[in-house]
Amino acid sequence: MLMKVTRIAPVELGACSRCEVRAHALFSALDARSLERVQPAVISLAFAPGETIYRHGAESAAVFTVREGIVRFEKVTEAGERRIVRLAGRGALIGQEAVVHRPYAEEAVACTPVRLCRIPHPSIADLQRNEPSLVRELMRRWQCALEAAEDWTSDLKSGPARRRVLKLLALVREHGAAGEPVWLPPRHEMGVMLGMATETASRIVSALRREGVVAPCGIERAHIDAGLLRGALDRLDREAA
Amino acid sequence: MLMKVTRIAPVELGACSRCEVRAHALFSALDARSLERVQPAVISLAFAPGETIYRHGAESAAVFTVREGIVRFEKVTEAGERRIVRLAGRGALIGQEAVVHRPYAEEAVACTPVRLCRIPHPSIADLQRNEPSLVRELMRRWQCALEAAEDWTSDLKSGPARRRVLKLLALVREHGAAGEPVWLPPRHEMGVMLGMATETASRIVSALRREGVVAPCGIERAHIDAGLLRGALDRLDREAA
DNA sequence: CGAGCCGTTGAGGGGATTCAAGCTCAGTGG
DNA sequence: CCACTGAGCTTGAATCCCCTCAACGGCTCG
Numbered sequence: 266m267l268m269k270v271t272r273i274a275p276v277e278l279g280a281c282s283r284c285e286v287r288a289h290a291l292f293s294a295l296d297a298r299s300l301e302r303v304q305p306a307v308i309s310l311a312f313a314p315g316e317t318i319y320r321h322g323a324e325s326a327a328v329f330t331v332r333e334g335i336v337r338f339e340k341v342t343e344a345g346e347r348r349i350v351r352l353a354g355r356g357a358l359i360g361q362e363a364v365v366h367r368p369y370a371e372e373a374v375a376c377t378p379v380r381l382c383r384i385p386h387p388s389i390a391d392l393q394r395n396e397p398s399l400v401r402e403l404m405r406r407w408q409c410a411l412e413a414a415e416d417w418t419s420d421l422k423s424g425p426a427r428r429r430v431l432k433l434l435a436l437v438r439e440h441g442a443a444g445e446p447v448w449l450p451p452r453h454e455m456g457v458m459l460g461m462a463t464e465t466a467s468r469i470v471s472a473l474r475r476e477g478v479v480a481p482c483g484i485e486r487a488h489i490d491a492g493l494l495r496g497a498l499d500r501l502d503r504e505a506a
Numbered sequence: 507m508l509m510k511v512t513r514i515a516p517v518e519l520g521a522c523s524r525c526e527v528r529a530h531a532l533f534s535a536l537d538a539r540s541l542e543r544v545q546p547a548v549i550s551l552a553f554a555p556g557e558t559i560y561r562h563g564a565e566s567a568a569v570f571t572v573r574e575g576i577v578r579f580e581k582v583t584e585a586g587e588r589r590i591v592r593l594a595g596r597g598a599l600i601g602q603e604a605v606v607h608r609p610y611a612e613e614a615v616a617c618t619p620v621r622l623c624r625i626p627h628p629s630i631a632d633l634q635r636n637e638p639s640l641v642r643e644l645m646r647r648w649q650c651a652l653e654a655a656e657d658w659t660s661d662l663k664s665g666p667a668r669r670r671v672l673k674l675l676a677l678v679r680e681h682g683a684a685g686e687p688v689w690l691p692p693r694h695e696m697g698v699m700l701g702m703a704t705e706t707a708s709r710i711v712s713a714l715r716r717e718g719v720v721a722p723c724g725i726e727r728a729h730i731d732a733g734l735l736r737g738a739l740d741r742l743d744r745e746a747a
Numbered sequence: 748c749g750a751g752c753c754g755t756t757g758a759g760g761g762g763a764t765t766c767a768a769g770c771t772c773a774g775t776g777g
Numbered sequence: 778c779c780a781c782t783g784a785g786c787t788t789g790a791a792t793c794c795c796c797t798c799a800a801c802g803g804c805t806c807g
Contacts, residue, residue, distance in 0.1 A: 338656070340656065340660045342660065342661075342664075342665070342743070343739070343740075343743045344665075344742070344743035344744075344746040344747050345743075345746075345747045346664075346665070346746070348659070348660035348664055350656040350659045350660055351656065351659075361645075361649065362649060364645055365642065365645050365646045365649055367646075367649060370649075370652075370653050370656065371656065393638075393641075394638070397634075397635075400634075400641055401606065403645065404602075404605055404606050404644065404645065404648065405606045405608075407645065407648035407649065407652065408602065408603060408606055408608060408611075408648065410652055411611070411648065411651055411652045411655055412611050414652055414655035414656050414659065415579070415581065415591040415592065415611065415612065415655050417659055418589070418591045418592075418655065418658055418659045418663055419581045419583065419589035419591055420583075422659055422663035422664065422701070423583075423587075423589055423663065423701045424583070424585075424587070424701075460663070460664045460665075498584070499584075501585070502583070502584045502585035502586075503585075505585040505586075505587070506585050506586045
């Protein structure tokens with residue numbers, strides 16, 4: 266990291282109600298009045314790729330809504346190896362540990378430029394008491410995180426290497442905006458996410474490039490041909506069965 | 507399945523307050539009065555190994571507290587392969603999807619003889635309105651499930667086969683009572699859980715038996731030497747680093 | 748322009764899979 | 778009583794997928 270890129274800004278009055286992800290985010294459950302009450306405590310943060318949002322084991326003092334970008338969750342094994350267990354994208358809630366007063370379970374790191382809103386614990390506690398609809402929204406998000414973690418296990422950590430890479434491409438595509446080029450992780454990161462060697466990831470991505478499934482454009486960016494991607498996956502699934 | 511073994515029984519008056527897992531279960535948050543109100547709707551269920559508790563995609567009408575036994579969560583891939591994504595043991599809450607009105611995300615199957623309490627959705631909704639402490643307890647359990655799923659990814663689906671088997675043994679040991687023989691999954695189930703061939707699982711378990719780490723006793727049961735288990739894991743971790 | 752990082756590709760080796768054959772053991776029926 | 782059967786466990790041998798080691802080219806950046 267050459268320079269400190271985290272930017273911090275208070276959220277100006279009325280900003281939450283105009284938020285670009287509000288419809289899909291935690292605060293979608295709140296009415297204008299509640300929104301106004303908690304907003305002063307909410308601040309906006311920005312992280313550059315590779316920056317840590319919070320650390321494993323740290324006391325959790327806030328939850329965050331992801332407004333833009335992709336966040337990865339990392340653990341470190343007893344042997345000292347990094348393991349990525351999940352991704353979170355736009356609209357996701359991260360750091361829910363703070364709601365139940367538990368230390369953060371893993372490290373959250375920005376994969377792409379990330380913008381998020383930090384909601385401090387007192388505000389969450391306040392809303393929990395006075396806004397039952399927010400509680401329901403909180404639980405929905407917990408369930409989403411759980412299903413994402415389980416999908417990660419079954420899609421990205423099982424099966425032959427080629428299928429795992431294809432599944433990863435499908436996932437980053439979902440996290441990106443339609444039409445826009447999506448985030449294509451560096452090969453070494455792919456390796457950590459999928460539990461394979463950097464070279465294996467590179468070989469497979471190269472093959473997929475030749476097949477026209479991915480078309481890298483710029484740094485860590487690529488266009489993905491959704492049709493070819495589906496086709497490649499279907500073919501694998503068919504011959505496996 | 508030779509016979510239908512599911513047993514159903516209403517929970518008699520006052521039973522919940524005497525429940526053997528209550529201190530660690532969802533209802534630990536409730537006082538005697540609330541307990542009395544919801545108890546009539548709670549029923550006790552029993553499942554034999556291999557029986558399905560609920561199915562993937564089914565409309566969720568109840569949550570369950572595991573009073574005894576081990577439950578596994580299965581998904582099926584597009585290629586038709588089974589994938590196990592998590593275990594739940596005594597004291598765990600399963601089927602939380604019902605709290606947020608979502609269909610069950612995966613299939614829940616009994617690994618060992620399982621006894622659980624079924625709490626129907628209306629009761630949960632009632633308590634949610636009137637017992638804030640239960641809401642907090644619900645969220646704590648969601649976080650536990652999330653961390654269990656993430657641990658599954660990093661411990662049981664990554665790294666060399668031998669380490670994954672050792673980690674699985676450590677996990678089933680946690681789920682069992684101290685001193686008692688623990689559940690030792692059939693080799694084929696181990697393969698599905700750990701993403702390896704049945705024969706590989708068998709070879710590794712055989713080796714661990716020769717090393718004295720596991721001592722099978724009876725059908726799907728074994729004693730585990732905690733010290734040797736730790737030692738074997740530490741040795742792997744040390745030479746990996 | 749050299750240093751360093753990243754991506755790519757090749758060659759070789761190793762861990763896990765696949766194929767296959769025995770083995771034990773419980774249940775079944777002659 | 779015991780062969781018969783089938784399912785699960787174990788072990789061997791051959792194969793293959795993926796890892797490791799290594800070299801090289803492109804790129805950015807000091």
